[in-house]
Amino acid sequence: MLETSIAPVVTAHSAVHVAADPHDPGTAPGLVMTGGRTTLADLAASRGRPYLDDLVSLAPDTLAAADRDDRVVATAMDDPPAPATVATWWSGLRGADQTRLEQDAPVVVGNLEGVPYAVRGRANRAVLDAGLRDPHADASRVAMLGQVRDALVQEATGARRSLITLDTRGAGRAAIAIGDLDTAADVTVVVPGMFFTVTGQMADFTNTANTLWGEQATLAPVAAPAAGTGVAVVAWMGYRTPDLSNILSLDLARSGAVRLERAVGGLREVRDGAQPRLGIVAHSYGSTTALMALASGRMSADSLTVLGSPGSDVRNASDLAVAAGQVFVGGAHWDPVAGSGYFGTDPGSAGFGSTVLDLAGGVDPEDAGDAFRRPVGHNDYLKPGTASLHDVALIAVGRGDLVRDGVRHGGGRGDGVVQASPDMYLVRPQDLQPRD
Template sequence: MGKFRVRRAIAASGVVLAAVLGLGGFSADAQQAVTGPPPGSAAWVADTALGVHPPDPVTTTPAEVAAFFARLTPAQQDALAVRHPLVVGNLDGVPVRLRYRANTLALTAERGRELARATDPALTPQDHEAARDRAERYRTLLDGGRQILAFDPRGRGQIAEVFGDLATARRTAVVVPGSDIDLHNFDRASSPYGTPAGMARSLYQATDRQTAVIAWTGYTTPLGIGLDAATEDLARAGAERLTRLLDGLAVSTRPQAPATVFCHSYGSVVCGLARSGPDQASGVVVLGSPGMGVGSAADLDPRVPLWATARNDSDWIGRVPYVSVLGLGHGADPTAPGFGARPLPATGSAGHAGYFAPGTASLAAFAAVALGR
């Protein structure tokens, strides 16, 4: 590359970074992605008390995990969930009902630990307050028979909640969120349609409860507007986890078709890098997207339909530069005619997080796609 082209690329990257970081204020709080096997995996692999060798979460596919559990009796399955709740509750391929049971046990145990920390004289008052907050968060997740498909307390925490019955639903959907979402705010009441849980609940109701919907906060999201949001590192880590989730759903549920994946904001970068095939997804829908990390729909699997939701006029994401220069930015605009995605309307929606609001054309379109119509 000549000197002029190098200078032009550096100048362009500076423009991209300035534009991206200027949207909402710079955040230097870089995030470390939570990756690898579930917590407690070493003890899980070493546990042969039932006379069997548990599958290694690092090397075993969800299909192999499903086959392992199919060979166990219900009592053996439950015994493993009791002894290793954080592994069983987060291991894709485990029967869904057993994951709910394991995550209830894991949440109960973590809440007990936090309550003990809240009165530990060796800790500071600030530590006590943080522990009480975490204990209360876990209590809310244990209330009301919530269906928790995944729970990992590491880092900012990861969580997945199911709306509907994955065992009987004819179709399924997964909501993949963007920045600033974690275990503590994935379902905040102040944003009923702008969080993964609110989006999933709204879609579930819009399909007349015929589609089971998963609110999946299963990766480390960026915080604020900063380098994490402008680059793909966290999205690449998330794409691996999303792929494993979809592979697990294919063997642990029996819908008519693989899940439809709804990807909001930075979540659309995760979905683009996942490049799901027809065995994993019936379709992909992006909304409020800064780009998908690809140049066009042609870079994705052509057997998986891709829909791009029109941006409403008040969505700030439209001010993001749709370029990718020296690792900054997420590529072409999925709503552009030349990108190759199928268009969906957004009439009636408002803001960056309003596409799932009842009465909007976007929610009606999402429901139709989720139902396979």
């Protein structure tokens, strides 16, 4: 955004303003240079575009303290400006201001949806490294950061990993992108279910996402055309998942749906003009979260694949902002959650309008030499060699037409999915750890 020739308007914050963004009539004029009179109290009281303008108008020493102010961080993490507002604001800043914000307020900048992913990756990595070096950090925070550090280690057969979300408050939140979100033709966001925490499972969860990335990459020769090249998968632990103390509640699914909407909104803004094919892959309680988000009217996707779903209040696939015929449901053999309908309508039930995957295993009809095993239990869906992993990858690259349909007699689930009380396949020893 260029400065106009109009005379500067001097405010209480002593900042020079330009005309508001014509594409976002609800925004305030954009700041392009600072006078340093804004205080942290001003910033803490701001919301929306004024929050961003106040951030850039902070004096250097005050800006450095913004990342340590709980009120300022809470706004960035929990009640941030809309991704479109953030994208417009960021692109209108001078390069010097962008650099200053990235270096002096990395906690805030690294978690604003609409800021370029490369900037967020650098900012969050700086926060991670500083936290690991902090001699005064408590043991729980060190353990959390250690998991994130391990999750960022690139596997020999994987793509580059970048940390696009890092929230160390409480149980923590994090998201790691595998591949290039700026250019990928196919972007898949994987949403975890109950018992997943940054401290307990971030490295394993990211490696699982990497396995999906590898499966999708091998399907490049049969992928449907899309804008961009290559694939990217996001290990999105961007919401707090339930534990045994709150597993009966939908509150975390509701708040998680809002966060997922923002994450997808950020991707849409960054990829403006060259939208990727976007797939949501959601497991267990994460499927309830994703179904809520896609029924909200604030988020859309090209495909949705739910695995081991306990259901939601969504009654029909037509209520979801998903491309026609692109809602898929998988239930593994001896999964006590899949098909339970615990939180409402089972998305794999007759009449919902989804395609129920046949996960019995066997030989890939497209490659007679490639055999897949049947997934077993609640946590096996994206493991190497499973029929479910292969089907999820096919759907993600736009070839859902190649998956085997497990529907029997006009709709509903096929054989092998049981409805039972939680068993050894549902709760694992590593899941039972103290939570905040």
